[in-house]
Amino acid sequence: MNFWIVQALNGLQLSMLLFLLSIGLTVIFGLMHFVNLAHGALYALGAYVGVSAFALTGMYWGAFLLAPIAVALAGVVLYLGLIRRMRKAGPMNQVLVTFGLIFVLLDITRIIWGDLALSIPEPQLFTGRSEVLGVAYPTYRLFIIGLGLTVMAGLWLLLSRTQIGAMIRAGVDNDQMAACLGINVERLFFIVFCIGCALAGLAGAVAAPVLSVTPSMGTQLLIPVLIVVVIGGLGSLKGAIAGSLLVGFIQTFGAVLAPQLASVAIYALLAAVLIFRPAGLFPAKA
Numbered sequence: 001m002n003f004w005i006v007q008a009l010n011g012l013q014l015s016m017l018l019f020l021l022s023i024g025l026t027v028i029f030g031l032m033h034f035v036n037l038a039h040g041a042l043y044a045l046g047a048y049v050g051v052s053a054f055a056l057t058g059m060y061w062g063a064f065l066l067a068p069i070a071v072a073l074a075g076v077v078l079y080l081g082l083i084r085r086m087r088k089a090g091p092m093n094q095v096l097v098t099f100g101l102i103f104v105l106l107d108i109t110r111i112i113w114g115d116l117a118l119s120i121p122e123p124q125l126f127t128g129r130s131e132v133l134g135v136a137y138p139t140y141r142l143f144i145i146g147l148g149l150t151v152m153a154g155l156w157l158l159l160s161r162t163q164i165g166a167m168i169r170a171g172v173d174n175d176q177m178a179a180c181l182g183i184n185v186e187r188l189f190f191i192v193f194c195i196g197c198a199l200a201g202l203a204g205a206v207a208a209p210v211l212s213v214t215p216s217m218g219t220q221l222l223i224p225v226l227i228v229v230v231i232g233g234l235g236s237l238k239g240a241i242a243g244s245l246l247v248g249f250i251q252t253f254g255a256v257l258a259p260q261l262a263s264v265a266i267y268a269l270l271a272a273v274l275i276f277r278p279a280g281l282f283p284a285k286a
Contacts, residue, residue, distance in 0.1 A: 005135045007252055013141045015248025016148025020203035021221065022228040023155060023240045024196025030172045030235015032189050034083065035091050037098040040225065041105035042197050044218030046071045046204025048109050051118045051213055053205075060123035063205045071201025075194045083193065102219065109215045117212035144206055151199070152241060159237055168192060172235040224251070227266060231273050233280025242281050 025039045049070040050063035057063075078101075086097055122140040129136040159165035170178040171188050179185045204213075211217060228247050232239025247266060254262030273281065 002135050005133050006137065007256060008249075009132065009135075009137050009141065009145070011249040011252035012245075013144050013248075014252055015244045016145050017203060017207060018221075018225060018228050018248055019148050019240055019244035020151060020199055020206070021225045022232070022244055023151075023237065024199040025225060026229045026232065026234055026236065026240050027168070027172075027192055028196045029229060032087060032193065033091075034087055035094045035098065036083070036196075037095060037222065038078075038101040038105060039196070039200055040218035040220075040222035041102045042071050042074065042200040042218070043204045043207075043221065044109060044213075044215065045074060045105060046201030047208045047211075047213045047217060048113050048118070048204075049201065050205035050208045051113070051120055054120040060120060060209070063120055063208065064123075064202075067205035068198040068201040071204070072194045072198040075197025078197075079190055079193050087189075102222075106215050106219075113213075113215075115215065117214050118208075119213055120208045122209045140209060144210070147206060151202075152237075155237055164191075224266070227270050231270060231281060233283030236280065236282045239280050239282035 021039065021043055025036065028034055028036055028039075046067040050067040053063040053066040053070075054060060057066075082097065082101070086094055089097075126140040126143045128139055130139045130142055131137075132142065157165075159168060167178065167183045167188055170181070170183060171185050175185050178188075207217075224247055228240065228243035230243075231246060232241070232243030246269065250265050250269065251262060254265050258265075
């Protein structure tokens with residue numbers, strides 16, 4: 001029984017990390033119709049900024065606060081310098097430009113931080129193990145689960161209970177109609193893009209104590225995150241939650257029960273969703 005509890009917690013922890021990354025990507029997809037393949041590179045940038053912030057402040061919480069802010073500022077530069085110009089360029093040009101951006105950001109991280117794997121220690125508040133259902137489990141991983149659930153609840157409240165959430169949903173459903181109703185869709189695009197970048201930076205800082213911080217960490221996680229977005233449905237919070245849980249649990253249980261089939265199971269699920277529900281399990285309503 002303890003084995004299943006530990007694996008379920010591992011699956012939930014991976015799901016929350018995937019959710020933090022996929023929610024920014026799926027809302028940018030849904031609202032802006034922009035294919036930002038560089039989202040994974042921004043996640044890696046957040047992890048590296050977290051490492052530097054920890055070296056500067058000597059505290060994990062310095063990395064936790066500064067990494068999302070720094071990556072959001074990088075998002076501002078990217079949006080004003082590149083993304084805004086490419087929004088009307090079509091999906092193929094967007095894919096090519098953001099694919100090139102991955103390698104630009106990869107080389108920038110290599111030049112600044114080098115190729116060696118880096119890490120930061122867990123915060124003292126969450127070191128050691130805590131007992132969950134009679135099982136000792138790393139406290140920091142429980143913190144990641146709690147953070148993911150908190151962000152999930154916060155975004156649900158923002159999108160379903162506030163005026164700006166209603167404007168975002170209107171923009172996702174029909175941006176031209178939203179503009180006719182007086183919504184400043186351009187400013188909304190900019191805000192959503194920066195929030196998505198900040199969440200990628202937050203995911204990088206949170207992952208830094210449990211994963212090695214390397215230049216390729218963003219590309220390694222990009223494929224699972226894209227699978228989450230496609231399975232869940234573009235522009236959908238509910239879809240991002242469902243996709244993250246499915247991919248996180250299949251990867252975790254597949255790795256321990258059938259390692260040879262773990263990656264195949266993910267792609268089989270993706271193929272089944274594309275065949276029977278091409279718009280994803282919970283697509284944004286249009």
